[in-house]
Amino acid sequence: MSSTAKISVRQLQVYYGSKQALKNVSLEILPMQVTALIGPSGCGKSTFLRCLNRMNDVIESCRIHGEILLDGQNIYNSDIDVVTLRAKVGMVFQKPNPFPKSIYENVAYAPKLHGLANKRDDLDQIVMTSLEKAGLLAEVKDRLKDPALSLSGGQQQRLCIARAIAINPDVILMDEPCSALDPIATAKVEELIDELRVNFTIVIVTHSMQQAARVSQKTAFFHLGELIETGPTEDIFTKPQDQRTQGYITGRFG
């Protein structure tokens, strides 16, 4: 099982100060699939997501125990370069957060930083391909010099996705990528997620269970810091095994 997993999380425990945010969570994230993390606010799903590319490192009081293996290698080993790790495990946030630069610059920034392009032509190529993959190229190709902030919210989010895939990561983490978008923009991002999973492993946190049902192949339900149940998305939404999962997805929690 773990040999085929892209990411193996083993007995992960996370504390913020004395408060335990994740209790003994083990989860296998399979490659070229969308894994959705669901659960009520404060259940630990975002904490879990942030552990996957060590975003929690910046939080002073945060302590982490357990193992997270990316392709078999523990990302919390002391010899791991966090910058390289985050190049491999990209992230898209809840609110679109493009840099206050041009559309082009937003996508070109990381490949330049990581030295992925030697020539201008190569960089152009990366920007175009990334925008294309993010389904945004047709809408912006004549205005690449325009400020990214002049785009609509949905376009900005797809730009952030283009920015994430520009350095060709293995894994893309998405933290409620559609919660600030209208239904049309949401549908476009969901369609994009569906296309991206051919080449990337995707982990998405979402509050919309319908969205989890629509975009993911595997769903994990968190509650009070525990991973309650995980399985094929179809099973979780038609015949969950655990009473708590059942209660949450049918709207009976309270």
Next chain:
Amino acid sequence: MPNLTDHIVKSFDDQLKQLGTILVQMGTMVESQLQQAIEALISHNLKQAAQIVDQDHQIDVLDQNVSQLAVKILALRQPMAQDLREVVSSLKISSDLERMGDYAANVAKRIPALPEIITNKQIISGLSRMGKAVQQIVKNVLDSYINKNTDRALQAWRQDEEVDALYTSIFRELLTYMMEDIRTIGGCIHLLFIAKNIERIGDHATNIAETVYFMVHGSHIQGERPKSDHTISNAYSNPTTKEKLT
């Protein structure tokens, strides 16, 4: 099904409850239509038979109500897990009940066509026995639906074998009468259809038993339903064909 608390949104609960109420109402009506049809058959009561035929459309109306409400819940509530199974199951159960109502009405419709000579035969008591057995199954599946009791559903599911066996014996009996006296053929064919209709009511009841099982567990009943309808193999005199068919 585990006992869950109510939904956070109370009107959702109300709608699900309403759906259940209509189905129970339909079930009760089907039960009564079947019982009356058997009564009318035994007593050759044409007035009662006509009434049964008249009442069938009430069941059809309820079936439409179930469809409407189920579609509304699907569109507006996007139910998940057991709620989803409950709504989808209600659509299936409602179609089965509607069909069962049709069969009961069809039994009633044939009663005036039965000549007096036939209605005196003891075959009627066989039909009545079969009718009682089917009524018991219908009652069991309705109880299993109301109480979400799959033991009851499985019991009903297995009971249908008995109905099949009764149907087989009625089939043979009617065949004998027709051979003995060709003047009875017309009436006997009507009786055969009546027997078949009652037998079909039992089949639809077992469908409901299966649906209730799925609604509660999210999986299907494992294995084949026991069957005792041997009329098909009976129709052939060639022993090799018979073997193949059984």
